[in-house]
Amino acid sequence: MTMKIDFSFSSQYGTFSDALHLPDDHAFTDAEIEVMKQQRFDNWIAVITAPPTEEV
Amino acid sequence: MADRYWILGTGSWSSTNTVNWSATSGGAGGASVPTAADDVYFDANSNVLATAFTVTMVDTPRVCKDFTASGLDGTMTLAGISSIGLTVSGSLTFQATNFSATYTGTTTFNATTTGKTITTNGVAFGGAVTFNGVGGSWALQTAVTVSGATTLTNGTLDLNGKTLTAATRFATATGALKNLTFNGGTLVSSISSVTAFNNAAPTNFTTTAGTGTGTISMTSASAKTFVGGGSTFNCTINQGGAGNLTITGSNTFSNITNTRKSTSAASILFTAGTTNTFADWNASGESTRLLTIGSVTAASHTLSKASGTVSSDFLSISRSTATGGAGWYAGANSTNGGNNSGWIFTAPPAPEILLGGHFGFDEKKRDAQWAKDQKLEAQRKLKLQEALFGLPPEIREQITTAPTQTIEVAVRNQIDYDLLMQKVKDLEVRVKLKRDEEDIAMILEMM
Numbered sequence: 001m002t003m004k005i006d007f008s009f010s011s012q013y014g015t016f017s018d019a020l021h022l023p024d025d026h027a028f029t030d031a032e033i034e035v036m037k038q039q040r041f042d043n044w045i046a047v048i049t050a051p052p053t054e055e056v
Numbered sequence: 057m058a059d060r061y062w063i064l065g066t067g068s069w070s071s072t073n074t075v076n077w078s079a080t081s082g083g084a085g086g087a088s089v090p091t092a093a094d095d096v097y098f099d100a101n102s103n104v105l106a107t108a109f110t111v112t113m114v115d116t117p118r119v120c121k122d123f124t125a126s127g128l129d130g131t132m133t134l135a136g137i138s139s140i141g142l143t144v145s146g147s148l149t150f151q152a153t154n155f156s157a158t159y160t161g162t163t164t165f166n167a168t169t170t171g172k173t174i175t176t177n178g179v180a181f182g183g184a185v186t187f188n189g190v191g192g193s194w195a196l197q198t199a200v201t202v203s204g205a206t207t208l209t210n211g212t213l214d215l216n217g218k219t220l221t222a223a224t225r226f227a228t229a230t231g232a233l234k235n236l237t238f239n240g241g242t243l244v245s246s247i248s249s250v251t252a253f254n255n256a257a258p259t260n261f262t263t264t265a266g267t268g269t270g271t272i273s274m275t276s277a278s279a280k281t282f283v284g285g286g287s288t289f290n291c292t293i294n295q296g297g298a299g300n301l302t303i304t305g306s307n308t309f310s311n312i313t314n315t316r317k318s319t320s321a322a323s324i325l326f327t328a329g330t331t332n333t334f335a336d337w338n339a340s341g342e343s344t345r346l347l348t349i350g351s352v353t354a355a356s357h358t359l360s361k362a363s364g365t366v367s368s369d370f371l372s373i374s375r376s377t378a379t380g381g382a383g384w385y386a387g388a389n390s391t392n393g394g395n396n397s398g399w400i401f402t403a404p405p406a407p408e409i410l411l412g413g414h415f416g417f418d419e420k421k422r423d424a425q426w427a428k429d430q431k432l433e434a435q436r437k438l439k440l441q442e443a444l445f446g447l448p449p450e451i452r453e454q455i456t457t458a459p460t461q462t463i464e465v466a467v468r469n470q471i472d473y474d475l476l477m478q479k480v481k482d483l484e485v486r487v488k489l490k491r492d493e494e495d496i497a498m499i500l501e502m503m
Contacts, residue, residue, distance in 0.1 A: 014315055017199060017218050018198055019198045021198065
């Protein structure tokens with residue numbers, strides 16, 4: 001079974017909303033979970049600030 | 057319908073290879089290649105020991121019902137060239153760790169029933185994603201990032217409160233019914249393109265707000281275009297990047313915002329001759345970071361809001377007609393670039409005045425309410441005096457000698473004088489006229 005942790009970050013680009021799906025018996029600390037959330041957000045920022053180029 | 061488990065690590069997912077498919081987790085190979093009715097699993101028994109392995113999709117398209125990568129203990133790479141697609145007729149789950157999707161072909165979701173889910177756990181689609189199932193619906197369970205184009209052709213795409221990032225573009229395509237439901241989610245278009253958001257097939261395209269506030273955010277640092285197609289967008293359209301945001305078509309939006317104002321100046325331009333309607337307008341700039349509102353060409357566009365007050369500021373407005381019935385206040389710090397109509401370049405009137413217990417009135421309403429209250433209070437006082445006059449002298453004497461403050465309290469409580477009389481008479485029977493000022497006060501406060 002898994003648990004879902006919803007989270008959001010606000011930014012100049014708008015709101016990033018995601019969720020972590022973790023096993024019910026996971027051993028992550030709160031700090032480690034916060035790091036995972038931050039990584040998701042950082043990865044998203046990296047994507048939208050360096051999007052693929054397309055001919056106009 | 058059957059289950060198919062990948063085994064033996066690296067191999068090809070083709071139309072003929074059965075070596076790597078088993079009917080059970082870690083079981084014998086030789087099971088048939090999955091069909092669109094079969095669920096496929098990649099798990100801890102898909103590799104040899106805990107080694108990394110690559111599943112390369114060949115032939116097109118590779119098909120399955122549910123796609124589940126979960127429990128992997130060695131890194132799995134799902135690979136394939138751009139001409140090889142993956143068609144998922146059910147739900148899809150990528151594992152957050154030990155899983156990489158490097159294939160660049162199109163992933164097509166073609167379910168024709170509702171209740172399908174997409175859980176990518178931070179793994180981006182390397183290619184395009186298409187939603188094309190008549191009657192199907194897909195709800196995001198995590199944020200989803202699509203490196204290629206995202207296309208909605210048929211079915212309902214429910215953002216389900218999550219962020220869908222269309223890094224190349226989001227487009228609608230000709231189909232039957234297609235719906236974008238937000239439920240508080242955000243669709244991000246991050247590319248610089250004249251079709252960054254392209255409602256190319258607005259017929260039968262609808263949007264649903266659901267629970268919460270949905271948003272379409274256009275985030276490119278370079279110019280980008282929202283091709284609205286004349287549809288109704290039950291969401292907020294947001295300028296989220298430094299590049300000019302052009303909105304084409306006569307569309308309807310729930311709201312418009314500019315989150316870029318925290319960082320730099322920005323522009324929102326409308327096609328001349330179009331009318332865009334807003335339920336709310338919350339697009340403003342900030343000091344030294346003005347938001348430019350204008351037309352793409354040297355002619356005017358129209359902005360419409362049916363009622364209420366637009367309270368904006370730090371705008372630079374030109375060739376803009378504001379109409380519809382609302383008061384369009386650009387704010388005291390906005391600039392009039394000319395050829396505008398309907399905009400009021402002042403701050404809006406104070407929205408709320410706290411006085412006399414009345415909230416939310418403007419000054420005229422407040423004064424009118426105050427006068428009305430005074431008149432009613434005088435009438436109630438007169439009524440009370442008449443009521444007291446009709447009482448037996450000994451009762452009247454005791455009540456009228458009660459402190460003025462007590463009478464005022466009774467008046468403000470809008471006592472009913474018939475009720476007052478009844479209660480006084482009832483009490484008269486019970487206490488045999490042995491009331492003092494405290495009795496009277498008690499009676500009045502009971503009213």
